[in-house]
Amino acid sequence: MSPPLPIRADGATFRYANADRPAIRDLAFELASGEVMLVVGPSGSGKSTLARAIAGLVPGDFPGSWTGSLRVGETEVAGGAGDSPSAGAVPVGVVFQDPASQVVMERVADDVAFGLENRRWPLVDMQRRVPEALAAAGLPGFEDRRTNELSGGEQQRLAIAGALAPDPGVLVLDEPTANLDPAGAELVFERLASLRARRRCTIVLIEHRVDRAWPLADRVLALDRDGSPIDVGPASDVLRRSAARMARAGIWLPDEVEKGALAPGSAPADSLTAPPTLVEAASQAQPATEIVSLLDVRFGFDPANPVLRGVNLVVEPGDRVALVGPNGSGKTTLLRLALGLLRPTAGVVRLAGRDPARLRGRELARLAGYVVQDPELGFIADTVAEEVGAGLDDDAWAHARELAERLDLPLERFGDRSPYRLSGGEQRRLGLITALARRPPLLALDEPTYGQDRHGHEALVGALDELVDGGSALLAATHDERFVRSATRRRVDLASGWVVAERAQPDGTAA
Numbered sequence: 001m002s003p004p005l006p007i008r009a010d011g012a013t014f015r016y017a018n019a020d021r022p023a024i025r026d027l028a029f030e031l032a033s034g035e036v037m038l039v040v041g042p043s044g045s046g047k048s049t050l051a052r053a054i055a056g057l058v059p060g061d062f063p064g065s066w067t068g069s070l071r072v073g074e075t076e077v078a079g080g081a082g083d084s085p086s087a088g089a090v091p092v093g094v095v096f097q098d099p100a101s102q103v104v105m106e107r108v109a110d111d112v113a114f115g116l117e118n119r120r121w122p123l124v125d126m127q128r129r130v131p132e133a134l135a136a137a138g139l140p141g142f143e144d145r146r147t148n149e150l151s152g153g154e155q156q157r158l159a160i161a162g163a164l165a166p167d168p169g170v171l172v173l174d175e176p177t178a179n180l181d182p183a184g185a186e187l188v189f190e191r192l193a194s195l196r197a198r199r200r201c202t203i204v205l206i207e208h209r210v211d212r213a214w215p216l217a218d219r220v221l222a223l224d225r226d227g228s229p230i231d232v233g234p235a236s237d238v239l240r241r242s243a244a245r246m247a248r249a250g251i252w253l254p255d256e257v258e259k260g261a262l263a264p265g266s267a268p269a270d271s272l273t274a275p276p277t278l279v280e281a282a283s284q285a286q287p288a289t290e291i292v293s294l295l296d297v298r299f300g301f302d303p304a305n306p307v308l309r310g311v312n313l314v315v316e317p318g319d320r321v322a323l324v325g326p327n328g329s330g331k332t333t334l335l336r337l338a339l340g341l342l343r344p345t346a347g348v349v350r351l352a353g354r355d356p357a358r359l360r361g362r363e364l365a366r367l368a369g370y371v372v373q374d375p376e377l378g379f380i381a382d383t384v385a386e387e388v389g390a391g392l393d394d395d396a397w398a399h400a401r402e403l404a405e406r407l408d409l410p411l412e413r414f415g416d417r418s419p420y421r422l423s424g425g426e427q428r429r430l431g432l433i434t435a436l437a438r439r440p441p442l443l444a445l446d447e448p449t450y451g452q453d454r455h456g457h458e459a460l461v462g463a464l465d466e467l468v469d470g471g472s473a474l475l476a477a478t479h480d481e482r483f484v485r486s487a488t489r490r491r492v493d494l495a496s497g498w499v500v501a502e503r504a505q506p507d508g509t510a511a
Contacts, residue, residue, distance in 0.1 A: 002091035002169035004033040004202045007054060011068030012078060014049060014058060016421065020413075023049040024227040027068070029219065034199030036192070036216050038235070039206045041223030042250035042453040043408075043425025047206045048097060049227075051174045053078045054204055055092045072170055093168035093201075095176045097424040097451065098374055099155040102162065108134070108150075109143035112162050119166055129165055137161035138187045149301060152179040152373045152447070153327025153479075160188060171195070172204045175424070178450045179373065181326040181479050185209060192216055208451070214239075214254045222246050250455035289316050290350070291442050291473045292338045292368075297347035299333060306345065307333045309497040315442070315473045320464075322484045322505070323477040325494035331477035332373065334494070335444045338475065339368050352441065365391075369435030373446040375427040376420065378434075384422070385415035388433055400437035407433055407459050425451035429460075436463055443467060445476040449483045461487045 008030050015022040024046035031037045039047050052058045053070055056077045070078040072092065093115075096102055105111040109130050116126045134142055137157045150158060156179045163171060173192075177185035189212040195201055196216055207213040214220070220238040222230040230249065231242040238246075243257055252258075293314045300306035308330045315321055315338075323331040336342045337349050340356025349356060352367050359367070372378055381387040388400045388411065404411050407429045414422070419430055428451050435443060443464075449457055464487050468474055478484060484491060485505065493501040 005073035005169045007031040012070040013067045029232045035218040036203040037219045038217035039221045044423045045223040046227035051172045055094045091169040093163035093171045095163045095173045097174045099159040102159045103147045108145045133161040133165035151328045170202045174206045250453035295348045297344045317471045319473040320488040321490045322488035329494040368442040369440035370444045371431040375431040379419045403433045449480045
């Protein structure tokens with residue numbers, strides 16, 4: 001176990017090569033050993049850059065990259081007298097935005113053990129620690145599972161287990177709950193609360209789910225859109241001084257600040273939904289207007305262990321359907337089956353009355369758009385402008401440019417950038433723009449609000465409203481209850497591969 005270390009920034013400013021402005025600028029803060037600092041800011045404000053810098057993963061070897069100083073313990077990780085140290089020079093555990101980028105081994109237990117082995121842990125200690133770390137992250141008994149068969153949320157839990165296993169002196173988490181179901185997110189926050197109570201490590205937490213994150217914070221660093229600090233200090237002081245400015249910048253605030261206390265006798269928005277109704281096995285007649293239908297669909301990578309079991313779902317024009325459920329319940333698999341990217345083990349899938357798995361790519365692209373959980377997997381071009389414009393006619397191109405403005409990714413500023421140099425939230429919005437521009441009859445989204453600030457969320461909901469009002473349908477897998485309430489009108493709950501409940505969402509419920 002490494003002792004907790006303090007972190008200090010003094011005028012820390014970093015600019016990526018050929019960037020038009022610094023990613024972070026003039027950061028100054030002191031975080032004592034064992035404290036928790038919550039970092040909040042709109043998409044593109046430099047939060048992930050700061051996280052990587054604290055871990056020693058931001059390069060310092062090209063002219064003008066760093067000014068000022070950023071120290072972890074006694075180690076200068078950026079700027080100062082020399083270049084950034086190599087990764088591993090300080091005992092920092094990191095959980096990145098994209099959990100798949102941290103998976104290095106084929107077997108779950110080996111992936112957690114990889115970091116311990118690099119730190120020269122004895123074998124007997126690794127054999128004890130690996131199952132402990134997996135259980136603490138919500139993956140008990142997963143030791144022999146293959147990492148490439150995990151859901152996005154399970155991969156995120158695996159990344160958390162790997163970061164926690166060595167008991168690092170500093171723990172940096174970049175939106176660790178983004179792909180997690182509510183139970184998984186609660187487990188992470190409980191684990192962080194335990195670490196904080198014992199002051200086992202210094203924690204830097206980047207998180208949009210601020211209701212649970214804010215009470216954990218000893219200090220809050222709020223960043224503006226240009227990477228400069230709005231405020232830094234004790235959590236209550238930052239809220240008191242800067243709540244209005246933070247809201248204007250697009251930063252999510254705790255619910256009690258966003259909405260105020262509930263009036264006596266009033267009920268929270270979630271209680272206004274209709275009670276869940278068990279879905280009957282679908283012998284129902286299919287409407288002629290359906291866009292996609294799944295009839296008694298079963299699927300499993302291993303037929304003996306199905307991911308989906310007897311699923312029945314019909315989506316018509318104008319439908320706004322949210323797929324919700326625990327990690328590993330089959331939400332992403334259902335999306336891929338609806339789009340013909342997987343073939344069902346049993347049952348029937350129809351997209352516009354045809355088997356989507358037999359459609360040519362051009363035909364499928366006219367019928368459906370898909371924004372995957374990891375947007376980088378969908379990029380095909382070298383620049384943002386080329387990515388947005390690929391295959392579009394003049395009308396769709398004009399619509400795409402307008403969408404880029406609305407979703408705060410204007411091509412005048414971002415067009416020449418590489419899609420891979422965008423922030424996580426910006427990458428997600430780029431994927432949404434390319435899908436929305438084609439106005440597909442079916443738009444399938446996998447965790448569409450992951451990494452989105454308040455402005456990005458509101459702009460996305462507005463664009464989806466226009467698409468669906470024009471006759472398209474929305475099918476979205478999500479853990480974001482705010483998105484479920486504001487953007488969808490039908491909720492389908494999955495558990496262990498079954499559709500267990502379906503309910504109507506109240507029309508027009510505010511986020």
